[in-house]
Each structure stands twice: as structure tokens, then as C-alpha cells.
Amino acid sequence: MSILKCSISECKEKAIQTVKISFKENRSLCKKHYILFKNKDEKHIPTFSKASKF
Numbered sequence: 873m874s875i876l877k878c879s880i881s882e883c884k885e886k887a888i889q890t891v892k893i894s895f896k897e898n899r900s901l902c903k904k905h906y907i908l909f910k911n912k913d914e915k916h917i918p919t920f921s922k923a924s925k926f
Contacts, residue, residue, distance in 0.1 A: 879900050888903050
């Protein structure tokens with residue numbers, strides 16, 4: 873049984889999940905890249921703070 877590697881070229885980790893990227897393309901992703909892919913549509917609200925008085 874062969875161990876699948878992450879499809880991201882710079883990554884050498886073991887793949888844990890295969891995801892559908894487009895109509896024809898599937899990718900095998902490691903845990904780190906799978907979490908990034910899973911949260912790609914999450915909206916992040918910026919946090920603003922007042923500048924300090926000098």
C-alpha cells in the first residue's frame with residue numbers, strides 16, 4: 873500500500889483527505905493544507921484600534 877503525499881508541491885507531509893478543486897481536478901491534502909482549504913470561504917472581520925496619543 874502506497875502512502876499518498878500532499879499535492880502541494882512544497883509540502884512533503886502525508887495526505888489525509890482528497891478534495892475536489894474543480895470539475896476535473898482532485899487534490900490530496902495534508903492536515904495543514906486541508907484546514908486551509910476547508911476555511912477558504914470564511915470571512916474575517918478586521919479589528920481596528922485607536923492610535924495612541926503622543
